[in-house]
Amino acid sequence: FWSQAxxxxxxxxGVAAVVLGDALPPTRVTMINNxxxxxxxxxxxQTEPATPWVAVTPKYFDVLGITVLEGRPFHALDNADAPPVxxxxxxxxxxxxxxxSAVGKRFVAGGCTTCPLTTxxxxxxxxxxxxxxxPGSGTVYWAMEQGRKTFMYFLVRTAIDPVSVLASVxxxxxxxxxxxxxxxxxxxxxx
Numbered sequence: 756f757w758s759q760a761x762x763x764x765x766x767x768x769g770v771a772a773v774v775l776g777d778a779l780p781p782t783r784v785t786m787i788n789n790x791x792x793x794x795x796x797x798x799x800x801q802t803e804p805a806t807p808w809v810a811v812t813p814k815y816f817d818v819l820g821i822t823v824l825e826g827r828p829f830h831a832l833d834n835a836d837a838p839p840v841x842x843x844x845x846x847x848x849x850x851x852x853x854x855x856s857a858v859g860k861r862f863v864a865g866g867c868t869t870c871p872l873t874t875x876x877x878x879x880x881x882x883x884x885x886x887x888x889x890p891g892s893g894t895v896y897w898a899m900e901q902g903r904k905t906f907m908y909f910l911v912r913t914a915i916d917p918v919s920v921l922a923s924v925x926x927x928x929x930x931x932x933x934x935x936x937x938x939x940x941x942x943x944x945x946x
Contacts, residue, residue, distance in 0.1 A: 826877030833898035847893025
């Protein structure tokens, strides 16, 4: 569904690009997750660090104007069959690896002791997801194709007035599944 909807919306007149994400800046994050760093494990009896986690599709950073500072963004090969990878923001990298590169560092996600290690493949500029006054504890981005896909936002960049594209976006979703709701429609400036 998500792939078909993304393709249909991208083909609409006036749409320059479309991506998916399960959070929206500056205040809509759906998951805060803990993790345990391979190089700096959490001591027994202490709480693992936790930060916002945002599931995204490959062109998410381009569409939102987020700059890749080191490493790489996600690509189509980061799917369910590939080893788990993440991209972290600069605040996360500086918090956990202040004097070294975070690219290539690994951790176990969500307190799982039997899960494969997740590898950091890139570092991007900071984006606020838990409020503009958040001091920036860091964000972990993970490839949507490597995890859950039950709730997502369509982020649509337009070449024309975004409001004029709204009816076409609604129709594209309804053509795929007329029972699905399309809610919280807003421009990034209004969110």
